[in-house]
Amino acid sequence: MAATTTGPAANEPVIVIGAGAAGLAAADALRGHGVSVVILEKEFRLAEPWRCRHEQLHLNTHRALSMLPGLSYPPRTPAFPNKGVIVDYLERFATERGLVVEFGTTVERIERKDGGWLVHTIEGVRRASQVIVATGRDRLPWIPDWDGIKSFQGRLIHAGEFGAAQAYAGKSVLVVGAGNSGFDVLNHLSGVDTKEIWLSARQGPSLLPKRVGSVAVHRFAGIMAQLPTSVVDTMISATQRLIFGDLTRHGLPPAPKGGASRLGAEQIAIAVDDGAVAALKAGRITVVAPVASFSGKSVRLSDGKVIEPDVVIAATGYRSGLETMVGDLGVLDGKGVSKANGGTPTGQPGLWFIGMRPSLTSYFHSAGIQARAIARQIAKAR
Numbered sequence: 478m479a480a481t482t483t484g485p486a487a488n489e490p491v492i493v494i495g496a497g498a499a500g501l502a503a504a505d506a507l508r509g510h511g512v513s514v515v516i517l518e519k520e521f522r523l524a525e526p527w528r529c530r531h532e533q534l535h536l537n538t539h540r541a542l543s544m545l546p547g548l549s550y551p552p553r554t555p556a557f558p559n560k561g562v563i564v565d566y567l568e569r570f571a572t573e574r575g576l577v578v579e580f581g582t583t584v585e586r587i588e589r590k591d592g593g594w595l596v597h598t599i600e601g602v603r604r605a606s607q608v609i610v611a612t613g614r615d616r617l618p619w620i621p622d623w624d625g626i627k628s629f630q631g632r633l634i635h636a637g638e639f640g641a642a643q644a645y646a647g648k649s650v651l652v653v654g655a656g657n658s659g660f661d662v663l664n665h666l667s668g669v670d671t672k673e674i675w676l677s678a679r680q681g682p683s684l685l686p687k688r689v690g691s692v693a694v695h696r697f698a699g700i701m702a703q704l705p706t707s708v709v710d711t712m713i714s715a716t717q718r719l720i721f722g723d724l725t726r727h728g729l730p731p732a733p734k735g736g737a738s739r740l741g742a743e744q745i746a747i748a749v750d751d752g753a754v755a756a757l758k759a760g761r762i763t764v765v766a767p768v769a770s771f772s773g774k775s776v777r778l779s780d781g782k783v784i785e786p787d788v789v790i791a792a793t794g795y796r797s798g799l800e801t802m803v804g805d806l807g808v809l810d811g812k813g814v815s816k817a818n819g820g821t822p823t824g825q826p827g828l829w830f831i832g833m834r835p836s837l838t839s840y841f842h843s844a845g846i847q848a849r850a851i852a853r854q855i856a857k858a859r
């Protein structure tokens with residue numbers, strides 16, 4: 478469709494960029510208000526980010542809280558579904574809701590024009606008065622530009638490239654980062670006969686067990702989400718202390734502030750233990766200082782100690798990669814994350830973001846809430 482220079486028509490379809498959980502939820506909510514939608518997706522099938530994640534990956538969030546609006550998981554789905562279940566779930570959501578996705582359509586840039594938006598794709602330019610960006614918060618793996626990183630002769634990967642845990646048998650592994658992905662990697666490594674595991678932790682995590690006995694701890698997140706942040710901070714740190722004891726005795730630095738506070742203010746998800754703490758207590762994981770530099774086979778730590786890992790796994794987070802798309806619109810913060818999310822106005826009329834914040838319950842649950850908030854406002858404005 479070619480771009481025109483006339484002003485936007487109110488009945489134009491809303492453009493949703495990205496067909497992940499957030500984009501599908503947004504499209505479905507809009508259709509519920511009778512608003513037509515075009516979904517542009519750069520990949521050639523649904524759920525590509527989930528398909529690319531490692532085979533052992535199970536959700537940290539309970540299935541009952543990891544749903545999009547109105548669609549349950551099939552009977553006998555485990556409490557923490559694996560990534561294959563999520564792929565099937567997203568496909569089923571799109572099919573059952575009749576959501577049509579234009580695959581292979583990468584959006585490169587969004588431009589303000591005549592009070593509406595020009596959406597520049599690799600296929601040409603589309604126009605819309607309302608655009609929802611749902612391209613994912615975890616789009617680009619991010620590794621710090623450590624001194625000497627290019628000279629490293631071992632293997633350096635991002636946690637997103639973890640692959641099969643058994644491939645680390647007999648290897649010495651340095652995991653950098655004690656957050657959510659760092660603990661995911663450590664949980665899997667703890668079941669493997671590695672030569673050595675180091676954990677380089679700048680800050681300690683807020684950490685909850687996946688289960689206590691047979692009880693899935695995340696089950697309580699729905700109740701916690703209703704409580705004041707300070708209360709949830711106390712509940713998380715008390716649970717952590719009660720279940721794990723004092724992890725600083727095993728070298729882990731203390732968390733700089735409460736888990737719910739960090740989630741809200743710094744968007745750092747709460748880490749989940751599923752075997753890593755037992756390995757730490759058994760001396761199979763050694764906590765070391767932050768990474769200072771790389772040189773040849775060596776990694777120098779900030780306390781001067783030098784180690785020689787076969788593999789370094791940077792569990793150092795992700796970036797949204799939104800700068801090229803909307804970087805000139807004043808809608809991103811210093812880390813490239815949208816300042817506004819969900820129904821919160823971005824300061825650019827007709828431009829919305831969804832899925833850009835972690836939540837206590839789950840991304841899926843909160844995508845549904847955000848989708849409804851955006852759809853209500855778009856429908857009201859028509």
Ligand SMILES: Cc1cc2nc3c(=O)[nH]c(=O)nc-3n(C[C@H](O)[C@H](O)[C@H](O)COP(=O)(O)OP(=O)(O)OC[C@H]3O[C@@H](n4cnc5c(N)ncnc54)[C@H](O)[C@@H]3O)c2cc1C
Pocket residue numbers: 494495496497498499500517518519520524525526527530534535536537538543582583584585611612613614615616658831832833838839840841
């Ligand atoms: C390892 C890992 C484990 C996680 N575990 C959990 C968990 O247990 N529970 C939980 O709730 N959340 C979890 N998350 C977070 C979250 O659920 C996922 O990141 C989820 O994929 C986010 O959905 P989304 O729709 O926002 O983004 P995505 O699933 O990333 O979807 C975005 C879509 O946009 C497309 N796209 C991107 N750029 C463009 C473009 N320029 N043009 C067109 N299309 C584009 C992508 O191809 C993709 O299909 C996890 C994340 C990671 C990385």
